[in-house]
Amino acid sequence: MNIRIVKKNNIDLAIVVSDEEIISDVQSALDLMATVNYESGCNRIILNKTAICEDFFDLKTRLAGEILQKFINYQTKIAIIGDFSTYSSKSLKDFIYESNNGREIFFLSDEAQAIDKLSKL
Template identity: 30%
Template sequence: MNDANPAADDAPVFTVLPLGNERVLLCPADGAPIADARAATDLIGEASFAGATVLAIAAQRLDASFFRLASGLAGEIAQKAANYRLRLAVVGDIQAQLQRSSALRDWVRECGEGRTVLFVADLDELARRLGAG
């Protein structure tokens, strides 16, 4: 008989990384896709509870609708993070999504001019962008 708690196996594992003066809550690639505002709110709660200043989400974890700006998911997640004074970082390769959408390319470029939403290839680039590397 297996006494393991199946719910515990499904619980997301987050890592909090100190990068420079920032505390980054890293949402790993493994796990259920972040496909709606509820999932984003849960992540923001985790980040706040952990004392994080940056919520870093692996790009593979984001539902495809995030990269279709017309869905509103990307804007909603970015706005929720900003409301809670969190910076949002999307970590990973999004070249395929960028090739499919000029609107997404424009938004990513605009985000690159600011400090609230970051799109980075990996954690090393995130550290550099946060002034930690």
């Protein structure tokens, strides 16, 4: 796992790059937040969707809700980047839509959008 810091609008953002799955359960999400905060001091994270287990995107598992609630509880904003058009679940599409209209969690197509979104809040 690599953490790269980007500064925009005087806000530090941590871009986490990994070739392997980083988030597979609630504890691994907490570990990610702690590691990023310790190594970079950032509470805004950009993460590729490939670093998150597929169960996260199946809302029936409730994993997404449990994990994202931890990000909210620990006041850490996250932008998950990738292609979400491959998912056919209407409830997931609604979840992504609602998240993108909030202020804490975003599902975006690329890093540039994520940097832009997280640096405005």
